[in-house]
Amino acid sequence: MRRIAWVTDPHLDHALPEAIERFRKEIAAASPDALLVTGDIAESVRLLASLDELRSMVDGPFWFCLGNHDFYYDSIARVRDSVREWAAKREAVYLTDGERIDLGRDWGLIGHDGWADGRTPDFVRSLVFMHDARLIADLAGKDRQTRWDLMKELADESARSLGAGLESAFERFRSMLIATHVPPFRGACWYDGRISDDHWAPHFTNVALGERLAETARRFPSRDSTVLCGHTHGSGRFVAEPNLTVITGPAEYGRPFLTRLIDLGAANPLGES
Ligand SMILES: [Fe+2]
Numbered sequence: 674m675r676r677i678a679w680v681t682d683p684h685l686d687h688a689l690p691e692a693i694e695r696f697r698k699e700i701a702a703a704s705p706d707a708l709l710v711t712g713d714i715a716e717s718v719r720l721l722a723s724l725d726e727l728r729s730m731v732d733g734p735f736w737f738c739l740g741n742h743d744f745y746y747d748s749i750a751r752v753r754d755s756v757r758e759w760a761a762k763r764e765a766v767y768l769t770d771g772e773r774i775d776l777g778r779d780w781g782l783i784g785h786d787g788w789a790d791g792r793t794p795d796f797v798r799s800l801v802f803m804h805d806a807r808l809i810a811d812l813a814g815k816d817r818q819t820r821w822d823l824m825k826e827l828a829d830e831s832a833r834s835l836g837a838g839l840e841s842a843f844e845r846f847r848s849m850l851i852a853t854h855v856p857p858f859r860g861a862c863w864y865d866g867r868i869s870d871d872h873w874a875p876h877f878t879n880v881a882l883g884e885r886l887a888e889t890a891r892r893f894p895s896r897d898s899t900v901l902c903g904h905t906h907g908s909g910r911f912v913a914e915p916n917l918t919v920i921t922g923p924a925e926y927g928r929p930f931l932t933r934l935i936d937l938g939a940a941n942p943l944g945e946s
Pocket residue numbers: 682684713740742904905906924
């Protein structure tokens with residue numbers, strides 16, 4: 674495995690066929706060995722068709738996690754089940770189920786949907802109302818505290834899964850890629866070249882995951898990991914620990930594109946300057 678095409682937030686249900694065709698050609702021109710997608714693929718009614726579209730863009734492995742938009746108009750459990758069934762039939766890997774991918778060259782990959790947990794700075798004081806609260810069955814019609822409790826539960830689940838996954842992966846791999854939808858640190862919540870304000874940050878940060886990854890990174894100073902995420906649609910890089918970096922990928926509704934080509938054979942695999 675050498676060249677991995679990473680795509681975040683393609684929102685294929687917002688794109689016209691011409692835009693999807695341009696995207697397909699861009700991926701083909703990069704000739705990747707594998708495709709990695711970090712969520713917000715399409716709202717639930719179009720999700721499986723969009724996964725089919727992505728699957729057809731590479732001959733090699735296809736790994737992905739889901740984002741909040743992928744659950745719109747359905748429940749989290751039902752969407753996850755349908756995606757699991759789809760992945761089993763299409764030789765794709767839904768990373769949230771805990772699979773660890775050996776990328777060769779001492780690199781491994783793990784991932785999880787993740788969720789914003791409202792813990793920074795304060796969900797209750799935020800004036801932002803995300804469509805999640807209306808369009809995801811688990812959250813719809815619930816009061817603010819109940820919604821926040823569920824957000825925390827979802828984020829905690831991702832922190833447990835990726836924390837344990839990273840710990841055991843570090844016994845075998847020197848460098849890890851961690852794919853998730855929501856940035857795990859407020860410093861990685863880029864939007865328009867700036868860090869999100871106090872109203873957006875609670876909806877854009879998975880604090881539980883960040884704490885767990887940072888703690889694991891400190892315990893394994895000879896290992897390093899890079900988190901690949903999206904969700905904010907802004908682009909930036911954040912160094913959380915000397916051996917833990919977060920890359921937040923940009924996105925634009927209606928214009929899916931290749932976020933980054935990761936070349937594990939290159940001197941600088943993530944193309945960081
Ligand atoms: Fe998105």
